[in-house]
Structure formats: C-alpha cells, structure tokens
Amino acid sequence: MQVKLPITDSCDFAILGHQERWENVYAMVNQMRGSQTNQVVEEEIRYIFPFFPARSLFKIDVTSTLNNKKITGCYVETFIGPDSLVSIHLKENIQKVKEAAFCANTLGAPIATLGGFTSIVLEGQTKLLPAGLQTVFTTGNTLTAAFIVQNVKDACQVLDKDISQSHIIVIGATGDIGSACVNYFAGKSAQLTLVARNKRKLFESYHDLSGTACTITDSVEEYASEGDIIIAAASSSSIQLHNLKTGTLVIDAGYPKNIDITCIDTSKIHFLYGGMGYVCGNIHFYPDYRLPLYHVPSRKIAHGCILEAVVLAFENKHYAYSQGRGQITLEKMEEILLWANKHGIIPAPFYNHQGLWSIQKYTYGE
Structure with a gap:
C-alpha cells in the first residue's frame, strides 16, 4: 500500500500525534493515496497501520494577529493505533513516540509538542526521550489547562452559574491537566470532588488541599449526581455519567x-x-488532511496542546514549558494564556458532538 507524502523541509514547530478513532485512520489513509487509486479496505488498513514508521504527514502555516508573522509546523504521525491506547501496549507506544521525536528533530523543529496520548505514555517525562536531540519537547498541558479553566469561567458566565456556589467534580484529578484544574478551583468553589484511579495520589492531593472543601473518590458514580460542573481530563475513555442534575455543565477535555x-x-x-x-x-494545512483528522466545526479550532507549541514558536521560547506531572502553576497558566491571546489564539467557541452551541460569547469566523 503506497501513500503520497509531502516534501519535508525545516519547520518552526512540530506536533507529535495519533488518531483516536479508526474512522479517522481509514479516511486519512485513503485521502493520502489520492482519488485516482482504489480505496483500501478497513481490514488491510488495521493490519498495516502499526507498521508504518513515524513521519511528517502535512505542514501547517499559522499567522499571528500581532504582527502577521507566519510560522510553519509539521505534523508527525506516530502511527499508534486507536486500539493501542492502553497500558498493555506501553512499551511499543513509548518506542513509537521516541521514533516520532527523532523525526521532529530531523525536521529541524526547535520546539515540539507531545499531543494527546503521546505525553501520557511518557507521563510527561520528556527526559525519557532520546538524548542528544536538538528539538525541545513540551507536553502542551499548560495551555490546555488554561483553556479548560477559561471554558468553565466563560460557560458559567453565559449560563449564569456561580462558581463560588458550585460543586465541581474533576475526573482525572491526579493527572497533569486535572491537577492544574483542581489547583485553580480550590478555594473558588463551594465543593471540590477529585476522581482518580490511583488512591495513593488521591490521598496526597487531599492532603495538599487541606483547608479546602474537598472529597476524593475512585468512582465518579459516587458523586456524579451532585455535581454542578464536571470536568473530564482523564486518560480513560467511555466514562459513563448517570443521573446528572438538570443544568449540569460537563466539559470533556x-x-x-x-x-x-x-x-x-x-x-x-x-x-x-x-x-x-x-x-x-x-491557519493553513497542506496537504489538507484536516477533514479526515479533525472533526470540529471550524477549520481554525485546534487542541490546546498543539497550540502551546505554536505560541512558544511565536514567542521564540524554545524550552520545555510543560513537562512532568503536577508541575503546572497558576502563574504559568496565566502567562501562556496571555502569550496566546497576544497572537490571536483564544479559547475555542463552545461546541460538542452536535456542533456549535447556539449561544456564544464571541463571534467567530470560519
């Protein structure tokens, strides 16, 4: 099976990523092969996909609204299959992330972001990547966390919710992004409930939040019906929420x-x-594989982890802004959000699987 690949010149930033659904993979592979060739059947794609080495699939041009500066990035696909995003594939996934890191380095990217699951398999430990690389890696989690916090604040303003009177539940509360959200809302909400699978880390977080109205649990079902605001920032999928109160704000991050x-x-x-x-x-993709990969209501919407690398490239700050776990500070969240806003990168409009919310705080163009 042959696919067409773009010319890979040097770039200003790189994105290491993977696909969350096989439907994305099928569409991507067949679009890469071109319309003049026969479509590859799903069974063949599932079999061969994990054997592809990491490579740059397309480029992205992004222009700052501050000074019209244009930077170019490369998207590096790790070829981690959607079925492999589980712990039993940890060793092979780490190897695929390392190969993608080598690829980003070969492309000459001074800064690269570990998108999605690629940072989770390393637990944010960029030091686990191969030594001697010139490319610096960030998880992108600080800007992602900042966007989530802003999502909550903006949505509560639109919905006339009072955060100070709300019970906030954070799923994945001991992870890097989840713990950043916990730290932000600690003392700002009426009640915080931390949900995570690791009981030891839960108790450590509970101890750190002494003096705050806080509960901990390893079962979201125990408190889901009491939540006014629920933030999901976990590494799990298919989390089921039952018996939610009418009007509950649920944010899947x-x-x-x-x-x-x-x-x-x-x-x-x-x-x-x-x-x-x-x-x-x-923002311009070439070749434009956006449609098979990104199911969002606007071509200008992207994940916060991706955009952190863009912001750092605009700012010429080529260092590991986000790394490890539990190291995101409120000061850094505020800082990266200010840098992002300076270049015209702001929280996305409210949307879900059904499309844009009918009520928007901002007016967005396509």
Whole structure:
C-alpha cells in the first residue's frame, strides 16, 4: 500500500500525534493515496497501520494577529493505533513516540509538542526521550489547562452559574491537566470532588488541599449526581455519567474523548468539548488532511496542546514549558494564556458532538 507524502523541509514547530478513532485512520489513509487509486479496505488498513514508521504527514502555516508573522509546523504521525491506547501496549507506544521525536528533530523543529496520548505514555517525562536531540519537547498541558479553566469561567458566565456556589467534580484529578484544574478551583468553589484511579495520589492531593472543601473518590458514580460542573481530563475513555442534575455543565477535555455521550441526555445538561483553542489569524494545512483528522466545526479550532507549541514558536521560547506531572502553576497558566491571546489564539467557541452551541460569547469566523 503506497501513500503520497509531502516534501519535508525545516519547520518552526512540530506536533507529535495519533488518531483516536479508526474512522479517522481509514479516511486519512485513503485521502493520502489520492482519488485516482482504489480505496483500501478497513481490514488491510488495521493490519498495516502499526507498521508504518513515524513521519511528517502535512505542514501547517499559522499567522499571528500581532504582527502577521507566519510560522510553519509539521505534523508527525506516530502511527499508534486507536486500539493501542492502553497500558498493555506501553512499551511499543513509548518506542513509537521516541521514533516520532527523532523525526521532529530531523525536521529541524526547535520546539515540539507531545499531543494527546503521546505525553501520557511518557507521563510527561520528556527526559525519557532520546538524548542528544536538538528539538525541545513540551507536553502542551499548560495551555490546555488554561483553556479548560477559561471554558468553565466563560460557560458559567453565559449560563449564569456561580462558581463560588458550585460543586465541581474533576475526573482525572491526579493527572497533569486535572491537577492544574483542581489547583485553580480550590478555594473558588463551594465543593471540590477529585476522581482518580490511583488512591495513593488521591490521598496526597487531599492532603495538599487541606483547608479546602474537598472529597476524593475512585468512582465518579459516587458523586456524579451532585455535581454542578464536571470536568473530564482523564486518560480513560467511555466514562459513563448517570443521573446528572438538570443544568449540569460537563466539559470533556480528553483526547481520546473521555465521556460516553450515549449515557447522557444533552437536552437536560450543558455539554462541551474543552481545552481547545481558536486561531484568529490564518491557519493553513497542506496537504489538507484536516477533514479526515479533525472533526470540529471550524477549520481554525485546534487542541490546546498543539497550540502551546505554536505560541512558544511565536514567542521564540524554545524550552520545555510543560513537562512532568503536577508541575503546572497558576502563574504559568496565566502567562501562556496571555502569550496566546497576544497572537490571536483564544479559547475555542463552545461546541460538542452536535456542533456549535447556539449561544456564544464571541463571534467567530470560519
């Protein structure tokens, strides 16, 4: 099976990524092969996909609204299959991320982001990547967390929710992004509930939040019906939420998506995808594989982890801005958000699997 690849010149930033659904993979592979060739059947794609070495699939031009500066990035596909985003494939996934890191380095990218699951397999430890690379790696989690917090604040303003009177539940509370959200809302909400599978880390977080109205659990079902605001920033998928209160704000900030949407009645709650950003300046993909890969309501919407590398490239700050776990500070969240806004990169409009919310705080163009 042959695919057409773009010419790979040097770039200003790189994105290491993977696909969350096989439907994306099927569409991507067949679009890469071109319209003049026969479509490859799904069974063949599933078999051969994991054997592809990491490589740059397309380039991205992004223009700052500050000074019309244009930078060019490369998307490096790790070829981690959607079925392999689980712990039993940890060793092979780490190797694929390392190969993608080598690829980003070969492309001459001074800064690269570990998109989605690629940072989770390393637990944010960029030091686990091969030594001697000139490319610096960031997880992108600081800007993602900043976008999520802003999503909550903006949505509460639109929905007339009072955060100080709200019970906030954070799923994935001991992870890098989840813990950043916990730290932000600690003391700002009426009640915080931390949900995570690792009980030891849960107790450590509970101890750190002494003096704050806080509960911990390893089962989201225990408190889901009491939540006014639920933030999902976990490494799990197909999380089921039952018996939610009418008017609950649910933000799924996971990649792959965390929440099983078949279990929630979106006519009674407010559901949106969080941690996403919007590029007010120009953004151009070539070859344009955006449609098979990105199911979003605007071509200018992208994940916060991706946009962190863009912001750092605009700012010429080529260092590991986000790394490890639990090291995101409120000061850094505020800083990266200010840098992003300076270049016209802002939180994405509210949307979910059904499209844009009917009420928007901002007016966005396509």
